[in-house]
Amino acid sequence: MAGKVALLLWAQTLELAGAQTTQLLVEPPWILAVLWDRVTLTCQGSGTAGDITWYMDEWSWRQEGLGHFNVTKSGTYRCYRRGSGLSPPVTVLNDWLVLQVPARLLLEGDTVTLRCRWRQDLSVTGVRFYRGNEEVRMSLNGTELSLSRQQLSHSGRYCCGGQMHSCVSQSWEWRESAPVTVTVTVHLPVANATITPGPLSHQVHAGDPVTLRCSVQVDSAPVTFTWLHNGQEVARGPVLELGDVDVGHSGTYQCVATNQLGQDGHRMFRALSPELALEGYWGDLGEN
Numbered sequence: 001m002a003g004k005v006a007l008l009l010w011a012q013t014l015e016l017a018g019a020q021t022t023q024l025l026v027e028p029p030w031i032l033a034v035l036w037d038r039v040t041l042t043c044q045g046s047g048t049a050g051d052i053t054w055y056m057d058e059w060s061w062r063q064e065g066l067g068h069f070n071v072t073k074s075g076t077y078r079c080y081r082r083g084s085g086l087s088p089p090v091t092v093l094n095d096w097l098v099l100q101v102p103a104r105l106l107l108e109g110d111t112v113t114l115r116c117r118w119r120q121d122l123s124v125t126g127v128r129f130y131r132g133n134e135e136v137r138m139s140l141n142g143t144e145l146s147l148s149r150q151q152l153s154h155s156g157r158y159c160c161g162g163q164m165h166s167c168v169s170q171s172w173e174w175r176e177s178a179p180v181t182v183t184v185t186v187h188l189p190v191a192n193a194t195i196t197p198g199p200l201s202h203q204v205h206a207g208d209p210v211t212l213r214c215s216v217q218v219d220s221a222p223v224t225f226t227w228l229h230n231g232q233e234v235a236r237g238p239v240l241e242l243g244d245v246d247v248g249h250s251g252t253y254q255c256v257a258t259n260q261l262g263q264d265g266h267r268m269f270r271a272l273s274p275e276l277a278l279e280g281y282w283g284d285l286g287e288n
Helices: none
Strands: 003-010 023-027 040-044 052-056 059-062 068-070 075-081 090-093 097-102 112-118 124-131 134-139 144-147 156-166 171-176 180-182 191-198 203-205 209-218 224-229 232-236 239-244 251-261 267-272 276-284
Touching (some): 040 075, 097 156, 112 156, 112 180, 124 171
Antiparallel strands (some): 003 203, 040 068, 052 075, 075 090, 097 112, 112 144, 124 134, 124 156, 156 171, 224 232, 224 251, 251 267
């Protein structure tokens, strides 16, 4: 007979909802990004950098430790992390004329600035902005459109156009950017954070791998997750891998879900999950 450490997980089995997905961050933070800027893409999510697969125009490549890189080719990029899945796409353009929207959540009441950009080797004048087929504003000298105190009605497909000088024909031609969808949303503070035990059992034995998942039922993305063990931060991300458990893992676990809303993220909301008790005891559990 041999003594083994058994660990009991007391927690209500909860449905996994609203778990954090992989995010592809772009710097400078614009949609659409342009190749003539120094664009950096960062794949953010759970898991290690070695688990990342990158995609450009549906072609994939994998490189150990490649969590971010500088873009040198135009195209549509995505990344995959084993712990949190496939990211939304990010497009980097090399078009003549590009309308850029800030790469952040656009909320009611905020002010957002749209920029009409073109390559440095071109000359453009008489810039105009459109939502659908309706002209929003004509700008003879300016290249930006400011939408103050955004409302849901500001949502729509925007583009910009201007008179562009052609070196080939030595004449001025009207050009328009590709349309960009602007979506204004009502902010949803993060709420109802929960921990889901894994495996879904109330009892595990020493040496067994244990996975805990944190999720929220209500939120406006992006959401960040922080794990606390006995009140001290031990990890970040929606998934906590404890590995081979032993008595050192005993104690209480909580996850903190956070989202920052509003222009420049000046409104922060936090949701603290109920505690999950992980306690160890010595017991006679049979032969090895």
